[in-house]
Amino acid sequence: MAGSTPVSATVSAGGAPGVLVTPEARRPPISPWQDAWRRFRKHRLAVVCSGILITMIVAVLVGPLFYRVPIDGIDFSVRLQGPSWDHPLGTDDLGQDLLARILYGGRISLAVGFAAMFVAVFVGVLVGSLAGMAGGKTDAALMWVTDLFLSLPQLPLLLLIIYLFRDALTGVVGPEMGVFILIVTIIGLFNWMQVARLVRAQFFSLREKEFVEAARALGASRFRLVWKHILPNALGPVIVAATIDVAAAIIAESTLSFLGLGFPPDIPTWGRLLFDAKDNLDFAPHWALFPGLAIFLTVLSINFVGDGLRDALDPRRVK
Amino acid sequence: MSASTTQARPVPAAVGQRLLEISGLKVHFRTDDGMVRAVDGVDIGVDRGETVCVVGESGCGKTVTAMTVLKLIAMPPGKIVAGSIMFEGRDIVPMSPAQMRAIRSKQIGIVFQEPMTSLNPVYTVGQQIAETVRHHEGLSKKAAYERAADMLRLVNIPSPQRRVHDYPHQFSGGMRQRVMIAMALSCNPKLLIADEPTTALDVTIQAQILELLTEMKERLGMAVMLITHAMGVVAETAQRVVVMYAGKVVEEATVEDLFANPRHPYTQGLIRSIPRIDLAATTHTRLEAIPGTVPSLLNPPKGCRFAARCRYVTEACLAAEPPLVEKAPGHKAACIL
Amino acid sequence: MIAIPSLLGISVILFTVLALAPGDPFEELATNPAIPPEVRLQLRASLGMDDPIYIRYFRWLFAMLQGEWGFSFVSRINVDQLILQRLPTTLIVIGSSQILALAIALPVGVLAATRPYSIFDQVVNTLAFVGFSLPTFFTGLLFIMFFSIWLGWLPFVYNTNITATGWQWWWEHIRQSIMPVLVLGLFQGAAWTRFVRSAVLDVIRLDHVTTARAKGLPESRVTIRHVVRNALIPVVTLVALQMPIVFGGAIVTEQIFRVPGIGSLLITAILANDTPVIMAVTFVFACLVIFFNLLADIIYGWLDPRISYR
Numbered sequence: 001m002a003g004s005t006p007v008s009a010t011v012s013a014g015g016a017p018g019v020l021v022t023p024e025a026r027r028p029p030i031s032p033w034q035d036a037w038r039r040f041r042k043h044r045l046a047v048v049c050s051g052i053l054i055t056m057i058v059a060v061l062v063g064p065l066f067y068r069v070p071i072d073g074i075d076f077s078v079r080l081q082g083p084s085w086d087h088p089l090g091t092d093d094l095g096q097d098l099l100a101r102i103l104y105g106g107r108i109s110l111a112v113g114f115a116a117m118f119v120a121v122f123v124g125v126l127v128g129s130l131a132g133m134a135g136g137k138t139d140a141a142l143m144w145v146t147d148l149f150l151s152l153p154q155l156p157l158l159l160l161i162i163y164l165f166r167d168a169l170t171g172v173v174g175p176e177m178g179v180f181i182l183i184v185t186i187i188g189l190f191n192w193m194q195v196a197r198l199v200r201a202q203f204f205s206l207r208e209k210e211f212v213e214a215a216r217a218l219g220a221s222r223f224r225l226v227w228k229h230i231l232p233n234a235l236g237p238v239i240v241a242a243t244i245d246v247a248a249a250i251i252a253e254s255t256l257s258f259l260g261l262g263f264p265p266d267i268p269t270w271g272r273l274l275f276d277a278k279d280n281l282d283f284a285p286h287w288a289l290f291p292g293l294a295i296f297l298t299v300l301s302i303n304f305v306g307d308g309l310r311d312a313l314d315p316r317r318v319k
Numbered sequence: 320m321s322a323s324t325t326q327a328r329p330v331p332a333a334v335g336q337r338l339l340e341i342s343g344l345k346v347h348f349r350t351d352d353g354m355v356r357a358v359d360g361v362d363i364g365v366d367r368g369e370t371v372c373v374v375g376e377s378g379c380g381k382t383v384t385a386m387t388v389l390k391l392i393a394m395p396p397g398k399i400v401a402g403s404i405m406f407e408g409r410d411i412v413p414m415s416p417a418q419m420r421a422i423r424s425k426q427i428g429i430v431f432q433e434p435m436t437s438l439n440p441v442y443t444v445g446q447q448i449a450e451t452v453r454h455h456e457g458l459s460k461k462a463a464y465e466r467a468a469d470m471l472r473l474v475n476i477p478s479p480q481r482r483v484h485d486y487p488h489q490f491s492g493g494m495r496q497r498v499m500i501a502m503a504l505s506c507n508p509k510l511l512i513a514d515e516p517t518t519a520l521d522v523t524i525q526a527q528i529l530e531l532l533t534e535m536k537e538r539l540g541m542a543v544m545l546i547t548h549a550m551g552v553v554a555e556t557a558q559r560v561v562v563m564y565a566g567k568v569v570e571e572a573t574v575e576d577l578f579a580n581p582r583h584p585y586t587q588g589l590i591r592s593i594p595r596i597d598l599a600a601t602t603h604t605r606l607e608a609i610p611g612t613v614p615s616l617l618n619p620p621k622g623c624r625f626a627a628r629c630r631y632v633t634e635a636c637l638a639a640e641p642p643l644v645e646k647a648p649g650h651k652a653a654c655i656l
Numbered sequence: 657m658i659a660i661p662s663l664l665g666i667s668v669i670l671f672t673v674l675a676l677a678p679g680d681p682f683e684e685l686a687t688n689p690a691i692p693p694e695v696r697l698q699l700r701a702s703l704g705m706d707d708p709i710y711i712r713y714f715r716w717l718f719a720m721l722q723g724e725w726g727f728s729f730v731s732r733i734n735v736d737q738l739i740l741q742r743l744p745t746t747l748i749v750i751g752s753s754q755i756l757a758l759a760i761a762l763p764v765g766v767l768a769a770t771r772p773y774s775i776f777d778q779v780v781n782t783l784a785f786v787g788f789s790l791p792t793f794f795t796g797l798l799f800i801m802f803f804s805i806w807l808g809w810l811p812f813v814y815n816t817n818i819t820a821t822g823w824q825w826w827w828e829h830i831r832q833s834i835m836p837v838l839v840l841g842l843f844q845g846a847a848w849t850r851f852v853r854s855a856v857l858d859v860i861r862l863d864h865v866t867t868a869r870a871k872g873l874p875e876s877r878v879t880i881r882h883v884v885r886n887a888l889i890p891v892v893t894l895v896a897l898q899m900p901i902v903f904g905g906a907i908v909t910e911q912i913f914r915v916p917g918i919g920s921l922l923i924t925a926i927l928a929n930d931t932p933v934i935m936a937v938t939f940v941f942a943c944l945v946i947f948f949n950l951l952a953d954i955i956y957g958w959l960d961p962r963i964s965y966r
């Protein structure tokens with residue numbers, strides 16, 4: 001990618017034989033975060049995409065405060081109109097304003113993305129720490145489960161689970177919240193595997209390290225050990241994985257909505273907008289284009305930011 | 320250890336003619352942090368049928384020098400900045416890739432330091448040797464396999480007819496290095512470059528591989544450029560020695576001269592650091608390692624590059640880099656002493 | 657033989673989901689006048705709804721493995737028949753798209769990796785990011801807008817009853833398969849291009865590649881025989897890991913273009929509350945994923961001699 005560190009730069013130049021001296025090690029001491037920022041900045045696309053992403057997040061959060069057009073204002077006189085001054089992104093078959101609906105849908109997509117990512121990271125850290133701490137048979141079993149989850153047919157299962165559980169949960173917390181909890185939980189439960197592996201790997205690479213031994217000898221509790229020593233070291237790769245998880249979750253949610261099996265029909269998520277638009281492609285292409293572009297731009301930006309973060313936080317990995 | 324341990328060897332007919340002449344070679348690598356001057360003015364000559372040892376600590380540019388002779392360094396980031404590499408009177412530096420391919424293996428064979436990774440794990444050793452001879456000599460598949468088996472027999476691998484069909488992971492480190500040597504010699508090259516061929520091996524195996532190299536040289540009559548960081552190896556195998564330090568040649572002499580009368584303080588240090596022969600087989604301890612480390616090749620110090628570690632350092636050493644000059648007939652050194 | 661434990665594992669997960677599901681998934685059949693009560697009772701019995709859980713699991717598993725998947729409420733035929741009718745279409749679409757993906761990813765990924773950080777590499781990398789950031793449902797709609805509506809070249813709905821005969825029949829089938837295959841193939845191709853590129857970059861730095869060059873082999877031979885051949889080993893693993901995503905994409909694509917495969921069957925069944933079909937299709941997808949993992953294991957062993965000798 002543009003501005004990435006060439007492979008050869010990590011070859012040690014001079015220094016003690018057998019000791020890998022990365023170029024960074026010989027710079028005047030600066031904090032690891034400054035160093036990460038310096039590497040991130042080199043990835044021009046990642047920087048541009050962080051800008052796009054932040055703009056989109058701000059837009060969906062505060063946009064509706066300024067753009068006060070209702071998401072469900074039905075007006076048949078303006079149905080299926082292309083972009084105009086009154087309706088910057090046009091209208092749908094009921095004359096509802098698409099910009100308002102996309103801003104609203106963006107909140108849901110991003111909320112699902114981040115919430116599912118937190119579920120995934122939580123489960124991943126839990127499973128990874130358990131496996132790393134226990135070792136032996138527990139570890140082997142947990143890793144088997146991790147591999148198993150990696151080979152689950154996710155979308156069919158997702159559809160099956162939502163089909164089976166939606167009504168029960170909807171009855172308890174209402175249709176919108178019910179589906180939200182369901183989708184976030186399940187998508188999260190399908191995406192924790194990478195984080196678990198990373199955290200576990202950190203355990204094994206740090207197990208022999210002196211400071212962990214010392215901390216243990218001093219009677220540090222296991223929880224403290226994980227919290228103070230293991231996790232901070234695994235943080236970089238975990239952040240990268242978490243970023244990609246957000247994108248995966250947004251795609252998963254949009255897919256469900258696009259199949260008509262996600263949020264209730266009156267909630268205009270981006271996927272739902274596409275679902276509604278797909279039978280009107282010939283006379284109202286804008287209806288499908290704008291929500292589709294919103295998903296695409298968000299996912300693309302997140303993926304590029306993830307790539308930049310990988311350069312910044314996980315420099316040892318050759319892409 | 321002294322020169323008396325090196326025995327006189329049968330001298331092949333063509334000795335005396337220059338086969339390889341590296342002069343003023345500079346190879347630099349462009350990195351994020353600046354130019355790494357890995358090889359910064361190196362002169363090495365190898366006569367036909369002769370064994371020349373190149374010694375120096377890790378990181379002083381031996382591998383880069385060897386790889387440059389076959390133009391195997393990555394360019395970029397590497398670049399041959401100056402100098403010439405004459406092989407049989409023709410300069411390798413300006414040669415086209417096609418001309419280089421005709422020289423590789425056919426004229427100059429090379430053996431690398433890491434036998435565990437130097438062979439492709441997905442092909443049998445027979446396939447890998449046969450590939451070389453088929454490419455250069457256009458042999459049939461069958462003939463190439465026969466040659467491969469012959470080569471394995473030559474390097475003393477037991478039951479070669481069967482072993483040609485084995486994969487590299489089925490060989491031990493020492494055996495893989497034998498395979499590498501067999502492969503490098505399979506087209507009967509005029510020069511064999513062996514880049515620390517024993518460093519990655521057990522001590523007992525090291526001796527066997529050196530013995531094999533000596534035997535091969537006697538039977539096939541090629542010249543050998545043996546790269547090593549251990550002075551002990553030099554005494555046992557070479558006729559002439561080139562000592563490298565921080566990308567430069569600091570001393571060059573016959574083995575006898577060098578051990579009897581080392582001129583450069585670095586060479587003296589290297590000789591002092593040879594493990595005693597009676598301990599060599601059982602210990603790895605350096606009796607008297609040179610204190611300090613090779614300086615950064617990113618910004619080599621001004622003046623003599625060895626100054627920081629030299630016990631005889633003076634003001635004059637820091638002022639200007641001492642050139643490589645003839646101190647005695649056939650004995651050059653780069654030191655103001 | 658990794659496949660059997662994973663099949664058991666996936667079946668346990670599937671069964672747990674079913675067992676945890678609130679209520680009796682067959683309850684509403686009782687109120688559905690279209691379903692005769694015998695069928696409902698037979699279904700309950702075949703699934704042994706009243707036995708202890710582990711017995712229910714094994715009975716369920718054996719029934720599933722024997723293809724006793726029950727009766728579709730909607731289509732009024734046996735589920736196994738229904739799935740067998742539709743499976744070939746799904747496999748053909750997925751198969752052709754994977755071939756397309758490979759045909760893109762291998763040459764492009766290798767070319768990009770052998771010229772790292774060149775303009776070509778950067779363009780490829782950016783396009784690859786765009787490719788797998790474009791969700792299949794959006795690409796599908798874009799293709800319909802472009803090829804069907806704007807250019808009018810391709811039909812946007814799959815037609816199962818093509819009346820033409822001879823080569824005309826083939827041509828119509830190919831024409832209507834182009835978009836679904838393209839949508840899936842481009843998406844996977846983008847992801848795999850990155851896999852190939854990074855695998856080739858990893859291999860190209862290895863010592864044995866230098867050895868191959870030192871032999872005097874032409875660069876093309878070094879790349880194909882000593883770099884790409886070895887890079888295929890990790891690529892196979894990564895591709896196997898992508899199979900769940902491939903099947904997810906197939907469901908979406910079939911739905912968009914109304915391809916009569918098991919993916920669109922699943923969606924139709926869910927919208928129609930056709931529980932036996934939903935479960936059977938999910939189970940078939942699970943088996944397909946495992947089958948492809950098994951295939952990947954076999955290819956892996958065949959590509960890497962170190963495995964078969966272990």
Ligand SMILES: Nc1ncnc2c1ncn2[C@@H]1O[C@H](COP(=O)(O)OP(=O)(O)O)[C@@H](O)[C@H]1O
Pocket residue numbers: 008009011012013014348349350355356357358375376377378379380381382383384393396397616
């Ligand atoms: N591709 C490269 N990029 C940057 N520096 C390099 C590269 N290859 C070698 N070097 C540098 O060149 C110097 C000499 O290396 P080398 O020839 O391998 O030493 P030796 O073989 O004597 O141990 C080292 O400092 C090394 O870091």
Ligand code: SF4
Pocket residue numbers: 583584585623624625626627629630631632633636641653654655656
């Ligand atoms: S020139 Fe000076 S510093 Fe360098 S080796 Fe000779 S005495 Fe030592």
Ligand SMILES: [Mg+2]
Pocket residue numbers: 378381382383432514515
């Ligand atoms: Mg070396």
